[in-house]
Amino acid sequence: MIHYMPRDKTCGEDAMEALRAIASGPMDPALRIERDAASIASAMRMIHGGAWRFEIDHQHQIVLIRPC
Helix, strand or coil: CCCCCCCCCCHHHHHHHHHHHHHHCCCCHHHHHHHHHHHHHHHHHHHHCCCEEEEEECCCCEEEEEEC
16 A cells, blocks of 8 residues: 655745736736737737737727737
8 A cells, every 4th residue: 555645835836826816816907908908919910910019098098909
């Protein structure tokens, strides 16, 4: 019969737990907008090719995604 002893957490496991806590926690709305705009620019790159960029203007309440 083989018995396994529980091992201590490694540095990597601690880091993963911290990342999971960050990912499941509340997100700043401005960061979410930036993340989503970057995701759309990436999708445009995959669909149409070329380089795409995004600009976010909170004062005028506009998000622009355009080719570079």
